[in-house]
Amino acid sequence: MADKINQSECETDDMEEIIREYYDDIYKYCYWKIKNSTDAQDITQETFLRFIQNFVNYVDMGKPKALLYTIARNLCINWKRKPSYIPLENIENDSSFIISNELDTVIDKMYLHDAVSSLPLSQQEVLLLRYGQDLRVGEIATILNISRFTVMYRLKCAINKLNKMKIGED
């Protein structure tokens, strides 16, 4: 589906298509920002609710993908600012999720997760958007409101740091 929303696309059917296409991606993004599946889904719901409201009042303009990620990102930031928010240090406390995976893979992922968590937040953000959401550099630059050069620089720094931690070794 094309990124650009034009006048003819301002129909509910198109909105449904957008929701179906991006719902899972936004949920995954929120999950990696919040590290809690219940809260992540709440934020995903809120993201799409706000998107629908904005869609009604302010049509045209743009890129639903970038707009959705920007709304989700801001909601995650607000969520973290809440006094009740307690950051989870481990990859996932959901036991059913861990049991369903092979033990080696889980350990490997936890080690990788720790390594990624040790990176600066700005680098974690670009890694999540690039490899978690498969967004292009230009799209990441739009969402984070930084230049493409900065995105590439942060990605390179992050990969180099992970490389030094010997993450890529089998």
Added chain:
Amino acid sequence: MKRNIQKKLVEMYQSVPPMPDAEGMTSIIKEAKSIKGVIPKESSLFWFVKTQIRFIDIKVWIFQILLLCMYALFVCATLQNTEGFLLLVPITPIVVLIGTSELSRSFRYRMAEMEIPTHFSLRQVLLARLIIIVAADLFTLTCLMIITALKAYTAINALILYGIVPCLVTAYGCLWIMNRCNNSYSQYYTATYSIALSVVGGMSVNLWPVWYNTSAHGIWLLVFCLALVGFYSEVRKMLNNCSRKLECFNEI
């Protein structure tokens, strides 16, 4: 090695637990369907400008109408000779000042409340407001000139010149101040500048009548051209200043 890291990162980010509520997406789609028929079809810049009109402070329209009424009353009651058209010169900076205060507010506070929920940039919001204010000023100015022309038998080209030039000089000066002094004092500076121009304009009618001779029209035209170029460059500068997005989008 690098490819291996990238592959591992993709795998890690893909492994998320399933959503606790499988009906989440369905409920959002239902919500979207419930608003069917409410979505406006128009989406042009013209539509945006139209919607922006209601965000302009009501005081701006009230002051413009009051000024117009007072001027009409004053002209009808007191204008006795053809020199009366010179009243137009001190009144036009005040017309610009009324609109400038609104523009200054949008520029100073960077219109965060508008940019966050919409997807329009500050540049577009400011451009829309500029269009509305310039249109309103031009309308008021035209009314002022028509009122004056009805009462004073003056050449129409001179009337246009004496109306447009002070207006343009004021607008240029106000934008110049706003571009260089983007703080809470800018409104006072623009007000001082506009009132000073108005006073000088009013005084010049009696003190320097030579300014309004037909032979001085060349100078007025030159000032008009210079002010027009200055106004254009200041508008461009203001819009360029607004190109950057809100800082809060970049916070983490």
